C-alpha cells in the first residue's frame with residue numbers, strides 16, 4: 001500500500017467507524033454472549049421516574065443495547081439535580097427541560113441504534129396500563145412508595161417483572177419482583193416502611209449510593225432480559241447497603257408471604273386508585289396539580305401572564321414566576337407549583353392564572 005493509499009484508507013475508516021463491534025466487550029462476557037446480546041436487542045424496559053436512579057439505569061441499559069427503553073417522568077430538570085442525575089447537563093437545567101425528554105435526547109446521542117420513548121407524564125392508575133403496555137421489565141426510578149405500590153399491583157396483576165430500587169443519604173436498597181416466583185413488594189413491606197420516609201430533601205444523597213444501587217439493578221435487569229424469570233443467578237433477596245457505615249444486609253425474598261394483599265389476595269387497591277388524592281406533594285415545598293387533563297396553548301398563556309409576573313416557555317414547559325411562587329406547566333395542563341405545600345393555595349393559584 002502506498003503512503004497515499006494508506007492515508008486515504010485511514011480517512012475512510014475515520015469517516016465510517018465500524019459500529020458492528022459496539023457490544024463486543026459485552027458479547028465476550030460469558031453471561032451474555034452473542035445470543036444474549038441478540039435477546040437484549042429485542043427486549044424492552046420501562047424506567048418509571050428518571051431522576052438519579054432512573055438516569056443511571058437508563059444510561060446503563062441504553063449502552064448495553066436494550067432494544068427499547070420507555071422513560072416515564074413527570075418532572076423537569078433543575079440545577080439541584082445535576083449532582084447525581086447523570087443524563088442531564090446545565091443546558092437542560094437552564095431550559096427547565098422535562099426529564100423524560102432530556103434523558104431520551106441524551107440516550108439517542110449515546111446509542112442511536114436503540115429505540116427510546118419519552119413520556120412526560122405522572123404514572124397514575126388511570127394511565128398505567130397504557131404507559132406500561134408491551135414492556136418486558138419495569139425498573140423503579142421513582143422516589144415514593146405510592147407509585148411503587150401502584151407498579152407492584154400492576155406487575156403482580158399482569159405478571160410482569162419489576163425491580164424496586166431506592167437510594168437516600170448513603171443508603172441503597174433493591175429487590176427483584178418476579179410475580180409467581182418471588183415475594184412482591186407488598187410481601188416485604190405491607191405498608192410504607194418507616195425508615196424510608198427520609199427523602200433526598202431531608203437527608204441528602206450521595207451520587208455514589210445512586211450509581212451502586214442502579215448498577216446492581218441494571219445487572220439484574222440484564223440477567224432477566226437475557227435468561228428470563230428462571231435466570232439461575234437472579235437475586236432473590238432484598239439487598240441493602242450503607243456506603244458510609246459499611247453496613248450491608250440481605251433479607252430472603254424467594255417466597256411469597258402468605259396472605260399478602262397483592263400477590264396472595266390479589267386485592268389491587270393501588271391499581272384501583274382508591275383513596276388517591278387528586279393533588280400530590282412532590283416532597284420539596286411543591287404541589288402538583290394533575291386533575292385537569294386538557295391541552296394548554298403556551299403562546300397564548302404566555303401573553304396573558306405577562307402582566308402578572310415573569311413568564312417564559314419552550315415547546316415542553318411554561319414557567320411563571322410570581323413571588324413567592326413558581327409555576328411550571330406542562331402541555332397537558334399538569335402543573336407543579338413551587339413555594340407552597342398547601343394544596344388550597346396551589347389550587348387557587350392555578351385557577352387564577354391558568355383557569356379552572
Ligand SMILES: [Zn+2]
Pocket residue numbers: 183184185186187188256257260261262263264
Ligand atoms: Zn406479595
